[in-house]
Amino acid sequence: MSTNKILIMLIVLFSLTLPLYAAEPIKFAYYDNYAPRSFVKDGKLQGILIDVVNEALVNRMGIEVKHEGFPWARAQALVEKGSSDAFITVPTTKRKTYTKVSKEPVLLFQTYLATASDNPKLSVLKTITSLDQLKNYVFVDYYGNGFSKKLLKDMTVNWLPDYKAIYRFLVQKKADVMIVSRKGIYSIEELGFKNQITVLPYPMTSVAFHLCINNNSKYVNILDKFDMVIKQMHDDGTIDKIIRNYY
Template sequence: MRLLVLFFLLIPTLVTAAEPMHFVYYDNYRPRSWNDNGTMHGILVDIVEEAVGKRLGIPVTHTGYPWKRAQLMVKEGIADAFITMPTAERRTYTVIGVEPVIEFALRIVTQKDNPKIKEMELITSIEQLKEYEVTDYLGNGWAERNLKEVTVQWLPEIDKIFPFLVEKRADLIVASKRTAYDMKRLGYESQLTILPNKLSSVSFYLCVGKNSPYKDRLNDFDRILKEMHEDGTIDRIEESYYRD
C-alpha cells in the first residue's frame, strides 16, 4: 500500500519532467528564425535543438509568431523562452543567461558609387553617424534604442530599406550579417556594399520566463552554450546559413 501511494505521488513529477521546453521566435527573421509551412527553421532554432534538445536531453518545441506576440507569450507564462538582446523591460519577466548565444558585428552598408565611401570607411562609432542620413526599419529594437541622436528615415519593413538606399534617399544602413543576408537574397549586392569598419557589436542571450519551470536550469544552459562556442558548433551552424 505504501509503495502504491508513493507511485501516485511521483506521477506529477514524472509528467512535469517530460514536459517540453517551449521556445518562441520571431517568425520572419531569416536566417536566424523563420516559419516555413508551420515548421521553424534557422540559426537560433538549430542552436536550441543542439544545446537543449541533444546535449541537455530536454525535449523542446519551436514555434514562431510576430515578435511582440512571442515575447508576450513568455511574459504571460504560455511559453518558456526566447533568444534576443536583454533590455530592462525583458528583465522584469525573464531570467537571462550570462553566456551569449550568438554575437555579431554591426557595419555600414552604402551604395557602391557613394562619393562619401572613403570617409565612411573611417567611421568607428555610432556618434559619427550624425553627419549622415540613415535609414532603417520600424521594429529594429537596437536601432530604435541606439540611433536616437541620428537622423533616421524609418521604413515599415526591412525589405524597403534596400531600394530606398539604392535610390540614394539615404546615405547608409547600419547592418548586421543578417541584413547583408537579406541584401543578397533580395538581389541588391551588385548595387550596395558592406564596409569593413566595425561600428558596434550585439549579443543575443537566452531569456527564460520567470514563470517557467526551466528558469532554475540557467547555469546548465550557460555551461552548454560555452561548450558549443569553444568546440566551434555555433560558428558551424551560423556559417551553414551564410555561406553561398
Template structure:
C-alpha cells in the same frame, strides 16, 4: 506513515529538486522568433522555422537537456509581446534593459552579433563613411531601421532614424536612395541582400561598430526560467568542442 514510506517520500522530493529542469520535464517549451530574420530565424516554404537560433536551441535544449521545443515565427514586435505577456516562454535576442525587466537572460550567448554599416553603392559620402570610427560620426545621416530592433532602440536615440516594418523594406529603401545607411548584423545583412538580389546595389562598410551578445531570454513567469544554469553549462561545453561553430558555419 512508516519509516520506509517516509524515506521513499523524502527521496522522491530530493530527486525532483535535483533534476536539472524540475517540473518542466515532459512539458513543451514555446520559443518565438522574428519570422523574417535569416540566417538567424525565418519561416521556410513548409511553414516551419529554420535558422541558426533554431538549430542551436534544438541541439542544446532538446538534444542535451531533453526538453521538447515548439518553434513559432511572428512579426518581431508581436513575438516579444507574447513573452512579456506570458503567452510564450522565450526568445533569442539582444538583452536590453527593457527586455531584462520581464525575462531571465542566459550568461552564455547563443551567438555574437557584429554590427556593421550598409549603404547604397556609389553613395555620395561613401569615402566619409569608410572613415567612421564611432556612432557619433553618423549623426548627419538618415539611418533606415526596422520596428522592434532593440539594438537600434538602445543605441540610436537622437539619430535621424526612419523605421519600417521589416528589414527587407529597409534594404529596398536603401537601394532606392530613400535613406543613407543601415546598421545591422553583418551575417544577417549579407544573407538577406543575396536573397533580395540587392548584393550589387548595397555595399558593406566592414567597420565593426559593436559586438552584441544574442542571448536566450526566458520569461520570468515561465516554468522554464530555471533551466538557464544548465543551458549555460551546456553552451560552454559545446562551444569548446566546436559543435556550435559547426552550426554557424552552415549558414556562411
C-alpha cells in the same frame, strides 16, 4: 501490503519527482522572417537559432521544445505576457524587466555600416570608424529591433515595418546608412542587392544574443545548466558548425 499497492505507490512517488517541465515543452517565440537565424521554409520554422536550441535543450539537456514563429513585435509581446516562455535576442533594458537572462551568449557578432553603392557620400563614409561620426546622417531600420532602437537613440532613423523593406529604402537613397551584421550581409545577397549596397570596412559595435526566459516561466531555473551547455557548444565548435551550415 500487497505487491500491487507497493508498485502503485512507487509509481506515484516517481511521478512526483519528475521535473515540472517534463509534461509540457518550453515554448520559444522567434521572428519568423529573419533568415538565416529564424525563418519559415516549406511550412517549417528553421534557422540558426532553432538548430542551436535543439542541440542545447533537446539533445544535451533532455528538454522538449516547441518552436513558434511570429512577426517580431508579436513574438516579444508573447514572451512579455508569458504566453511563450522564451526568446533568444539582445537583452535590452526593457526585456530584462520581464525575463531572466543567460550569462553566456548564444550568438556573438559584429555590426558594420552599409550604404547604397552609388551614394555620393560613399568615399567619406568609408573613413568612418565610429557611430559618433554619424550624427548628421540618416539611418533606416525596422520596428521591433530593440538593439538598434537603443544604439541609434540619438540618431535620425526611418523606422519601417518590415526588415526586408529597409534594403530597397537604402538603395533608393531615402536614407544614408544602415547597421548590418553578418545576417544583414546575408540578406543583401539573398534579396539581390549585392551590387547595389556596399558594406563598409570598419566594425561599429559587437552584439550578443542571449537566452531570455519569462520571469514567471517554470523553466526559468534551467538557466545555470543552459549556461554550461552553451559554453560547451562554443568551446567544442558546435555553434560555429551550425552557423557555417547557413552562411
